[in-house]
Amino acid sequence: MTETPAEQASSEPTTAAKRPMIEAIGLSKFYGPFAASRDITFSVGEGELVAFLGPNGAGKSTTMKMLTGYIAPSEGVAKIAGHNMMEDRIAGSRRLGYLPESGPLYYEMTPMAMLSFFADARGLSSAIKKDRIDKVVDICDLSTVMYKPISKLSKGFKQRVGMSQALLHEPDVLILDEPTAGLDPNQIRGVRKTMRRLSETKTILLSTHILQEVEAMADRVVLINEGRMRYDGSVEGLRQRGDGDLDDAFHSLTLGEAMEPSET
Numbered sequence: 001m002t003e004t005p006a007e008q009a010s011s012e013p014t015t016a017a018k019r020p021m022i023e024a025i026g027l028s029k030f031y032g033p034f035a036a037s038r039d040i041t042f043s044v045g046e047g048e049l050v051a052f053l054g055p056n057g058a059g060k061s062t063t064m065k066m067l068t069g070y071i072a073p074s075e076g077v078a079k080i081a082g083h084n085m086m087e088d089r090i091a092g093s094r095r096l097g098y099l100p101e102s103g104p105l106y107y108e109m110t111p112m113a114m115l116s117f118f119a120d121a122r123g124l125s126s127a128i129k130k131d132r133i134d135k136v137v138d139i140c141d142l143s144t145v146m147y148k149p150i151s152k153l154s155k156g157f158k159q160r161v162g163m164s165q166a167l168l169h170e171p172d173v174l175i176l177d178e179p180t181a182g183l184d185p186n187q188i189r190g191v192r193k194t195m196r197r198l199s200e201t202k203t204i205l206l207s208t209h210i211l212q213e214v215e216a217m218a219d220r221v222v223l224i225n226e227g228r229m230r231y232d233g234s235v236e237g238l239r240q241r242g243d244g245d246l247d248d249a250f251h252s253l254t255l256g257e258a259m260e261p262s263e264t
């Protein structure tokens with residue numbers, strides 16, 4: 001990670017002291033000769049909300065899938081709450097809620113039926129089940145749509161149903177893959193409100209390619225481009241790299257490198 005400035009490492013004095021809950025340790029994923037992500041190393045401390053930023057195709061989803069144990073890394077180790085996700089996935093998954101980019105929504109079901117199905121699949125007793133469903137319905141503001149088919153819900157509600165499923169087993173770590181992608185401004189506001197509420201008690205890694213999202217939600221940002229880490233530090237530090245402009249910083253760390261050869 002040659003581009004990460006030394007001053008950024010020192011700009012996060014609290015991170016090192018926090019218990020690491022999400023750890024990417026030299027993660028790489030190769031598809032034949034192509035590296036979807038290469039040597040990704042960062043850690044999210046307990047209670048942090050970190051934005052995982054990068055342009056389309058940067059390798060965010062691939063890295064998140066390795067962190068969740070959904071795919072095996074070609075190299076490196078992923079840990080959730082200290083559990084190696086290749087060796088001890090079940091223990092790690094108990095602590096983890098994962099919202100994939102296209103959530104596992106069963107469109108013909110209602111949110112109530114889907115949550116009930118997942119609660120049964122997770123082996124929750126009927127006493128706990130009702131309590132947990134009530135809680136996630138409250139957190140995700142789903143009470144008005146509980147008995148409508150998921151296929152008929154707006155995209156914003158579909159995202160919140162996906163999030164409710166990820167929260168059902170009360171995980172303390174959340175990995176959310178572009179939860180606001182494709183939503184209108186009002187829906188984005190609703191999903192962000194839910195995430196802010198969750199961030200009060202949980203450790204969150206949130207992927208996005210939207211700079212406003214980073215500014216609105218996170219203090220810290222990990223930026224990747226073409227599968228490689230380009231920055232890990234505060235949002236303010238990133239802004240400074242663009243002389244006060246986040247757009248410029250993003251541009252120089254993503255497009256900048258690709259453009260340089262053709263300019264010389």
Ligand SMILES: Nc1ncnc2c1ncn2[C@@H]1O[C@H](COP(=O)(O)OP(=O)(O)OP(=O)(O)O)[C@@H](O)[C@H]1O
Nearest residue numbers: 031035036054055056057058059060061062063209
């Ligand atoms: N199973 C696969 N086989 C081959 N290439 C893949 C596979 N999965 C992902 N890729 C490639 O790896 C690269 C990174 O993809 P990834 O989905 O991780 O990016 P991303 O940052 O999440 O992008 P987006 O914001 O568009 O979702 C892309 O070039 C993608 O085409």
